[in-house]
Amino acid sequence: MIRVENVCKSFAGKPVLQSLSFDVPDGKITALLGANGAGKTSCLRIICGLLQAESGRVLVGGIDPAVDPQAARRQLGVVGDREGLYERLTVAEYLKIFSQMQGLTGANLQDALASVREELELDALWDRRMGGFSQGERMKVSLARALVHRPPHLILDEPTRGLDVLAVRLLRKTLLRLRAAGTTILFSSHVMPEVAELSDTVLVMSAGRIVGCGTPEALGRTTGCESLEDSFVALAYGRQPAQPEVEPA
Ligand SMILES: Nc1ncnc2c1ncn2[C@@H]1O[C@H](COP(=O)(O)OP(=O)(O)OP(=O)(O)O)[C@@H](O)[C@H]1O
Numbered sequence: 001m002i003r004v005e006n007v008c009k010s011f012a013g014k015p016v017l018q019s020l021s022f023d024v025p026d027g028k029i030t031a032l033l034g035a036n037g038a039g040k041t042s043c044l045r046i047i048c049g050l051l052q053a054e055s056g057r058v059l060v061g062g063i064d065p066a067v068d069p070q071a072a073r074r075q076l077g078v079v080g081d082r083e084g085l086y087e088r089l090t091v092a093e094y095l096k097i098f099s100q101m102q103g104l105t106g107a108n109l110q111d112a113l114a115s116v117r118e119e120l121e122l123d124a125l126w127d128r129r130m131g132g133f134s135q136g137e138r139m140k141v142s143l144a145r146a147l148v149h150r151p152p153h154l155i156l157d158e159p160t161r162g163l164d165v166l167a168v169r170l171l172r173k174t175l176l177r178l179r180a181a182g183t184t185i186l187f188s189s190h191v192m193p194e195v196a197e198l199s200d201t202v203l204v205m206s207a208g209r210i211v212g213c214g215t216p217e218a219l220g221r222t223t224g225c226e227s228l229e230d231s232f233v234a235l236a237y238g239r240q241p242a243q244p245e246v247e248p249a
Pocket residue numbers: 011012016034035036037038039040041042043
């Protein structure tokens with residue numbers, strides 16, 4: 001489980017996360033929604049130990065990344081903005097280094113590499129240097145890096161941004177397979193059909209707070225809206241969904 005407890009964060013005196021609290025249940029897919037600037041990336045970065053909260057705490061599998069970052073890192077796989085791949089390395093070299101950093105050696109290391117290579121259909125990329133990789137190719141490598149040590153928790157920040165249909169399908173299939181194997185998944189997205197299809201639970205953020213939490217159906221019942229998109233608009237912006245225009249009689 002991932003637990004976020006009363007987390008506060010400001011940038012240049014402007015509050016971005018305001019006593020933010022939520023739980024991400026084990027073995028489920030949870031989506032984090034919010035308007036641009038709502039604080040999703042800041043929140044995910046704090047969970048990953050990449051950003052320090054001013055107050056409150058985060059627990060990943062019972063471990064606080066601010067207290068024991070190394071142990072928390074073993075609990076987590078992270079797919080961030082897909083930048084920062086080492087352009088001069090091949091995929092094989094890059095994933096080997098990350099596996100070693102996660103403590104994998106010998107036969108375990110070879111098995112882990114072979115497993116992500118097959119699972120993410122990386123054969124054609126395996127021995128290519130990563131300079132000039134497309135968005136989809138970068139996503140595959142980022143996902144492989146996140147999964148190579150088989151972490152119990154996976155965090156993804158807008159994972160389908162810039163991907164084509166086949167890349168989105170591969171990602172979706174991978175997330176569903178990971179959930180079936182018991183992985184706890186938290187991802188942010190602006191793509192409502194994808195969120196409605198994949199998520200067990202949806203968290204809606206507005207101005208650094210959770211303003212809605214539940215299954216897509218439960219959010220629909222709370223807001224009286226039929227689609228997740230309308231529920232999101234009602235919760236995040238406090239607005240009723242647009243009504244269809246009616247011709248005057
Ligand atoms: N390093 C930083 N320095 C200053 N301000 C920052 C920094 N990181 C984030 N912010 C600000 O904090 C707010 C929340 O940003 P954040 O990236 O967390 O939002 P988001 O919900 O992920 O947005 P988006 O959907 O546009 O990616 C924004 O106003 C942003 O400008």
